[in-house]
Amino acid sequence: MxxxxxxxxxxxxxxxxxxxxxxxxxxxxxxxxxxxxxxxxxxxxxxxxxxxxxxxxxxxxxxxxLRGAVTETATDVVIDASTKLDALAADPLITRWAAPLAHAASVIAGPQIRTMGSIGGNVLLDTRCLYYNQSEFWRRSLGYCLKAEGTWCHVVGGPKTCVATQSSDTVPVLLAMNAQLDLLGRDGARTLAIRDLYKFNGMDHLSIQKGELLTTIRIPKPQPAHGATFRGSYQKLRTRDSIDFPQLGLAITGTFDGPAVQNLQIVVGAVNPQPKGIRGLEAFDGQALDAANIDAITDLVFKQTRPQGSTHGDTAWRRQMAVVYTRRGLAALAG
Ligand SMILES: Cc1cc2nc3c(=O)[nH]c(=O)nc-3n(C[C@H](O)[C@H](O)[C@H](O)COP(=O)(O)OP(=O)(O)OC[C@H]3O[C@@H](n4cnc5c(N)ncnc54)[C@H](O)[C@@H]3O)c2cc1C
Ligand code: SF4
Structure with a gap:
């Protein structure tokens, strides 16, 4: 025990x-x-x-x-950080304005954990690693590792870098939807864009001060122009659909006016300490997601996705699955 x-x-x-x-x-x-x-x-x-x-x-x-709640203003959906994951997944404001977030919350772990776990804990989840999330006896037998008590990274094979994984399912969607975080700490309250929260350092992956609380998450309501629609998806790769953390999480969002897409966002999670927003997608603004463009976008995702071995699953396979999920997600959003 x-x-x-x-x-x-x-x-x-x-x-x-x-x-x-x-x-x-x-x-x-x-x-x-x-x-x-x-x-x-x-x-x-x-x-x-x-x-x-x-x-x-x-x-x-x-x-x-603290009693979590989801409310709205004219511009934002406002989520109290103590809101439980199962409540978030079923909330009418979330399903109306941020359906991919509702889906991401609904595939976290299993039902018991979603009843207890909060969105705040999910956003601030510690990074995870096959060599770190183990018993003290197990870690001691291996000589510990750089992230805790040791001097060596068993994944990288060196003494300097920790690549433990940011593995929260809601985070890729929150990044794609440009969420803002309200924080409360020693120096008072402040707001931080979620895109500025995560760092590529598995030992110290959060840009918040010690003791700073996450109190609220605000998601700007998608405001597509007349006749256009906001669409999005979240896809998760894991071994057992009933419980496991992601080996890859991929969020796609965009605004569609007929076949033309605007503000396409793709965020790849669960491969690195820092979720990866794919660069270069503005080149597709105003274009249809036809076969040639889908090929070009999947090429960007492949080039920019480098999964680390800190999580289960072959890294080359997880990289290929990012391509497969991008292709599937874009085709589904394009209708
Ligand atoms: C078997 C199992 C499977 C899991 N599968 C998944 C999965 O598939 N996907 C996934 O994303 N997660 C998964 N998790 C992780 C976890 O259940 C969720 O991430 C959950 O949302 C964490 O929320 P919590 O409220 O329980 O956080 P806690 O465990 O209470 O806290 C997590 C961290 O956040 C800090 N914290 C919490 N709230 C705040 C706040 N408001 N302000 C400042 N710091 C805060 C805590 O100090 C702690 O460091 C799994 C966990 C288990 C045990
Ligand atoms: S990636 Fe980080 S947690 Fe994993 S073995 Fe290396 S130092 Fe430890």
Missing amino acids: LRMDGFTLRHARSWAEAAALWQEASLAAAGEPARGPMYIAGGTDLLPNLKHKIFNPGVLINLAA
């Missing part, structure tokens, strides 16, 4: 109280940073990591009492 070390559990009734509790616990643990506080939302990722002794916080600040 995997046992957790002891910690104190503090319950927050609001985002402001959670931030204040973090400051208090952080000051109390100043002499022992490894025992500093952490937030826990659904705990579906954090608790396994505590059992594996990847983290050892002295205080957990529980966000479970």
Whole structure:
């Protein structure tokens, strides 16, 4: 049996109280940073990591009492970060304005985890690796690794780079739809575009300060010109459809006026520490997604997608599957 070390559990009734509790616990643990506080939302990722002794916080600040909700303004769909994944997948505002996000949330893990897991925890999910998400005994037997307690990356075969994977299913869609994140920390509130959140560094992949809370995710409502429609999709590659993390996640969005596409976005997730927005798609603005253009777009995806071996599945196969999913997704969106 995997046992957790002891910690104190503090319950927050609001985002402001959670931030204040973090400051208090952080000051109390100043002499022992490894025992500093952490937030826990659904705990579906954090608790396994505590059992594996990847983290050892002295205080957990529980966000479970916060009641998630999805609301709207004239321009945005506004998602409270504590919203549970199953509620998100079924929410009428999400299915109306951001259907690919509803689908992405609906294929995360299995039903029990979607009932507990939150969208905030999904966006801020730690990077994952075959050599890291293991028990302490397993990791110690291997001499640990660069991301935790060791000096060597077993994937890259070197002492400098960690390529653990950002594996959240909702993230490629949130990037494609240009979501904005409201954060609350020591220095107050600020907004960060999700495209500026992730870094290509598996050990430190988030551009947020220690203790900063994600409180809200805002998705701009697609506003296609008269007669045009917004369309999007999310496709996920995994071994077992009932539970597994993605080995590849691919979001495609665009606005269609007849056959002509505008603002085509393709984001590839679960291959690197940083989800990959495919560059060069503006060249297809105003063009039909015919066979020649689909070939050209899949070529861009192939060239720009370099899966790492930190996740299950042969890297060359996952790269080819990015091409297959792009082709399928574009053909479906083009009708
Ligand atoms: C068997 C299994 C299968 C899974 N499959 C998938 C999958 O297919 N796809 C997928 O995307 N995920 C998967 N997950 C991971 C996880 O369940 C989800 O990512 C979930 O959304 C995490 O949310 P949570 O609320 O449980 O986060 P928690 O575990 O509570 O927290 C995760 C991290 O985020 C931080 N955090 C949480 N909320 C906030 C906040 N508001 N502000 C600041 N920090 C915060 C925590 O401190 C922690 O570091 C799986 C997990 C398991 C155990
Ligand atoms: S990619 Fe390398 S350093 Fe990072 S978690 Fe995996 S083995 Fe460790």
